[in-house]
């Protein structure tokens with residue numbers, strides 16, 4: 001696995017770390033290995049772990065890479081809480097749901113505890129999108145502990161795909177969800193179909209111990225550049241995606257093509 005990392009300058013406290021891989025396939029496999037290690041460490045330290053999943057090509061490819069590696073058996077899947085950063089507001093089983101993609105890629109192939117797989121409900125639940133968002137917020141609040149200091153649990157790892165417009169989850173530039181202080185909101189009029197979604201907001205994203213933004217392809221390079229520069233999160237939502245303890249941008253070379261010079265040169269061209 002070829003990995004180029006930005007110079008040590010980038011590793012300053014608070015600044016996102018950047019790790020660049022040869023291509024999207026190596027990226028997915030490398031993120032899979034990183035997730036497995038992080039979950040094993042968390043379970044060793046505190047007996048359980050929590051992982052927030054994302055939709056999108058890299059997000060789902062990463063889950064498939066986890067399923068494909070024997071190292072997946074190092075994770076105690078029964079002691080893992082699984083959440084979503086966003087969901088398309090579609091009926092359970094719809095192939096366009098992020099949940100369906102995650103189940104097909106990984107969750108149906110490992111021994112998860114169904115009671116610890118926290119899905120964002122669709123219209124088949126009888127709830128409106130707003131009610132589904134409120135229901136998910138209540139589930140998050142019930143899972144939060146005193147040490148989390150808020151209504152959202154301190155997720156060990158939150159995976160976030162990123163769009164070419166620098167959206168993360170279903171937080172699209174300039175839309176009302178970016179001004180919302182609640183942890184979960186309904187999104188209407190999403191520029192990325194389908195139009196109605198449920199999404200964590202930036203305050204909920206920032207409750208995570210670690211936020212890992214994963215992106216591949218030249219079409220993401222501009223958004224990566226903006227997200228790593230001094231951009232405002234309303235116009236560049238990925239610029240607001242920061243973990244309490246650590247933030248990583250896990251990229252392929254194409255998506256890293258416009259890394260700002262002030263962030264250091266890639267270790268090798």
Ligand SMILES: O=C(O)[C@H](O)[C@@H](O)[C@H](O)[C@H](O)COP(=O)(O)O
Nearest residue numbers: 055056057058161162163168169
């Ligand atoms: O519901 C969704 O669509 C995702 O959660 C979304 O945030 C996705 O991760 C990005 O749009 C990147 O998607 P790609 O990796 O397919 O470009």
